[in-house]
Amino acid sequence: MCLSIPVRIESIDGIMAEVSAGGAIFKAGLHMIENAKVGDYILLHAGFAIQKISAKEAAETLQILKEMDDSLNE
Amino acid sequence: MKYIDEYRDKGLIMKLADQIGKSVRRDYTFMEVCGGHTAAIHRFGIPSLLPGNVKLISGPGCPVCVTGTDFIDKSIAYSKMEEVIITTFGDLIRVPGSTSSLEKEKAAGADIRIVFSGLEALEIARSNSEKKVIFLGIGFETTAPGTAVTIKLAEKDNIKNFFLLSAHKVMPPAMEAIIKEGVNLDGFICPGHVATITGSKVFNFIPEKFNLGCVITGFEPADILQSILMLILQVNRNTPKVEIQYNRAVTDKGNIIAQRHLSQIFEPCDEQWRGLGVIRGSGLKLRKEYEKFDAEKIIPVRIKFREEDVLCICGDILRGLKTPENCSLFAKKCVPENPAGACMVSNEGSCNTWYKYKLIK
Numbered sequence: 001m002c003l004s005i006p007v008r009i010e011s012i013d014g015i016m017a018e019v020s021a022g023g024a025i026f027k028a029g030l031h032m033i034e035n036a037k038v039g040d041y042i043l044l045h046a047g048f049a050i051q052k053i054s055a056k057e058a059a060e061t062l063q064i065l066k067e068m069d070d071s072l073n074e
Numbered sequence: 075m076k077y078i079d080e081y082r083d084k085g086l087i088m089k090l091a092d093q094i095g096k097s098v099r100r101d102y103t104f105m106e107v108c109g110g111h112t113a114a115i116h117r118f119g120i121p122s123l124l125p126g127n128v129k130l131i132s133g134p135g136c137p138v139c140v141t142g143t144d145f146i147d148k149s150i151a152y153s154k155m156e157e158v159i160i161t162t163f164g165d166l167i168r169v170p171g172s173t174s175s176l177e178k179e180k181a182a183g184a185d186i187r188i189v190f191s192g193l194e195a196l197e198i199a200r201s202n203s204e205k206k207v208i209f210l211g212i213g214f215e216t217t218a219p220g221t222a223v224t225i226k227l228a229e230k231d232n233i234k235n236f237f238l239l240s241a242h243k244v245m246p247p248a249m250e251a252i253i254k255e256g257v258n259l260d261g262f263i264c265p266g267h268v269a270t271i272t273g274s275k276v277f278n279f280i281p282e283k284f285n286l287g288c289v290i291t292g293f294e295p296a297d298i299l300q301s302i303l304m305l306i307l308q309v310n311r312n313t314p315k316v317e318i319q320y321n322r323a324v325t326d327k328g329n330i331i332a333q334r335h336l337s338q339i340f341e342p343c344d345e346q347w348r349g350l351g352v353i354r355g356s357g358l359k360l361r362k363e364y365e366k367f368d369a370e371k372i373i374p375v376r377i378k379f380r381e382e383d384v385l386c387i388c389g390d391i392l393r394g395l396k397t398p399e400n401c402s403l404f405a406k407k408c409v410p411e412n413p414a415g416a417c418m419v420s421n422e423g424s425c426n427t428w429y430k431y432k433l434i435k
């Protein structure tokens with residue numbers, strides 16, 4: 001139920017978008033996000049886009065994890 | 075897939091597990107509140123990657139599991155009405171009420187339809203104007219804004235045969251109730267998708283009032299492990315605070331538009347939780363202006379009050395006091411194909427995940 005999956009916006013028609021994840025296509029209501037564009041990744045939950053995924057933050061988190069070392073414990 | 079595969083990278087996961095191993099100084103117990111986390115933790119075998127002194131326990135965050143028997147009984151009473159169509163998320167239909175389930179009623183001929191969103195339920199109302207269509211609204215802050223949008227659309231298009239039976243809930247009061255129960259905890263793995271909507275700020279009271287750390291966590295294995303590491307470091311340094319691990323989707327303020335939808339349509343109410351009883355201000359009911367969509371106001375039903383099943387210990391499991399193994403019915407009289415209690419129904423329920431990933435190899 002609280003499952004929300006990252007999906008890519010493929011097309012937008014008014015307030016509704018078609019989104020894809022792993023080849024499957026779903027519909028997503030865009031009533032809760034602003035300035036959605038084709039190519040954006042959003043979190044899809046129970047038929048609605050609940051948030052845009054920040055590519056910048058995602059890259060930063062991964063970078064931090066990759067650089068993680070024993071300095072954490074000092 | 076993007077935003078999934080990167081966080082399942084084996085090297086990264088082993089590195090995190092290694093860091094956790096090097097960081098532990100004592101025993102730690104963390105509660106994952108969200109059912110989505112419970113499912114992910116077992117699916118990815120997270121406990122097997124943790125040192126023995128790091129324990130994870132599940133909390134009250136599976137919406138299907140915390141929905142009380144009286145809500146199911148009420149839904150069943152509605153489903154028996156000739157002119158009513160029930161629309162619901164799939165999991166709910168298998169939850170046992172006190173004498174039946176929606177699934178059994180459906181098999182016996184009741185018009186009960188599974189939908190993936192409120193919008194689909196609204197479509198069913200549009201195309202069945204001679205019927206009353208009742209949408210069973212369950213879920214936390216993640217799901218409730220979608221219901222709010224649906225009610226707004228019903229209002230805008232003047233749809234008079236669409237009704238909501240709301241068991242929507244909000245998470246922070248339940249977390250406070252758990253802390254006050256005295257469950258032994260060192261911190262919370264906070265629900266990432268609830269926080270997507272609410273922002274991290276709604277959890278600030280937990281370190282401030284109760285001195286417990288909170289890390290808002292994503293749903294992939296690297297997310298969960300990184301959060302556990304962050305919680306361990308908070309405990310070691312005695313610096314409990316709210317941190318966001320899942321910052322690709324969560325901010326301090328959250329989704330303001332969704333919050334606006336929520337507050338325009340709903341107001342807080344006291345709400346019944348399976349296992350936790352009634353928690354003040356933990357539910358969402360329709361505001362007065364939208365009462366014409368409130369199933370309970372417009373189409374009243376009566377149900378007999380019944381005690382919860384005495385053998386099922388879902389209530390204690392949802393409070394973090396027991397695990398499924400402590401239940402005499404677990405994996406015997408209670409299995410996913412034939413659940414005796416709510417926690418065995420949903421993929422996010424503790425009993426269901428235990429059955430799938432622990433007991434049955």
Ligand code: SF4
Pocket residue numbers: 385386387388391398401402403404405408409413414415416417418419425
């Ligand atoms: S195993 Fe079944 S009966 Fe036992 S606590 Fe879990 S859901 Fe309830």
